[in-house]
Amino acid sequence: MKETALLFAIHRLSTDDGPGLRNTFFLKGCALRCTWCHNPESISPQPEIWWTERKCIGARDCIAACPEEALTLTAQGLSIDRERCTGCGKCVDPCPSKAIELIGRPWTVEQLLREALAERLFFKNSGGGVTLSGGEPCLQPGFVSAFFRACQAEGIHTALDTCGFPPWKNFEQVLPHTDLVLYDIKEMNSERHQRFTGVPNEPILENLLRIRDFRTPLGRYPALWIRTPLIPGYTATAGNVTSIGRFLAENLGDRLERWELCAFNNLCGAKYAKLGSKWPLENQPLLDPDLGASLLEQARQALGRPEAVQITGLV
Ligand code: SF4
Ligand code: SF4
Secondary structure (H helix, E strand, O other): OOOEEEEEEEEEEEOOOOOOOEEEEEEOOOOOOOOOOOOHHHOOOOOEEEEOHHHOOOOOHHHHHOOOOOEEEEOOEEEEOOOOOOOOOOOOOOOOOOOEEEEOEEEEHHHHHHHHHHOHHHHHHHOOEEEEEOOOHHHOHHHHHHHHHHHHHOOOEEEEEEOOOOOHHHHHHHHHHOOEEEEEOOOOOHHHHHHHHOOOOHHHHHHHHHHHHOOOOOOOOOEEEEEEEEOOOOOOOHHHHHHHHHHHHHHOHHHEEEEEEEEOOOOOHHHHHHOOOOOOOOOOOOOOHHHHHHHHHHHHHHHOOHHHEEEEOOO
16 A cells, blocks of 8 residues: 555545545646636645745745745745745744645555544445545546545445546546546537636547446446536536536436536635635626526436436525
């Protein structure tokens, strides 16, 4: 069990990523660049630091501790030269006000399994388990496969939350130990997909069809949930939802257990600020509830199985 992965967050006993109560572990690294990404700290596969302006008291201990001379204090606050920063984390502990945090710490399979086992009773009583999310967990297939295998050996349900873009060989490694796949279909028009996420959608659709047909060595199909983010001005259009629904009806049939439409939320602007950037959707209004209800209806009609379609996050 020597595999390690960089984790940037753990959500314990969450109900967001699969059935029942789950521990969701977030791995760093993603090949996509979604304009609406809620986890900008997940994109880089390397450890990095973020700085919280309101916590900083200007003590300068971080500057003295940095071996790369990557930090300077300016009138606007701490400036981080991210070209120089190696993510070594030596500036974190000296900061007396905890204004600097290291994002991304290595975990072994064994350590993560211990975390999961601590909640085992909750998982069992609620029909839950563990979910690996990110970033894109399937960029580290060796770790995911070893962790899921260890969980299944302990009777813990495993779910993979994926954007679908990694090479098929990565999925082949992971799927034999995966009970549920949470699979993103964000936009059916490939040119728009490329514009919104930085990559075309053809490889994602091709991988989905292969997952549909994949059986574990014991002959089981992993359960399949599709998730579609509803982002106003981007993916939250009747045309997109209808095209996805028709594609799913035509290609997945009963292999699809559930299709979740996930309403946009705008709670992550502060994360971009801590990383020294600005979120392009900072002033984007939330999804209008009437539009959300109408998209749900259109999705249900297009899929032809209304009971399988849910909307989450609508306020
Ligand atoms: S796939 Fe997910 S983690 Fe990756 S950029 Fe898009 S929203 Fe962010
Ligand atoms: S993480 Fe390391 S290299 Fe980066 S600013 Fe802190 S001390 Fe310097």
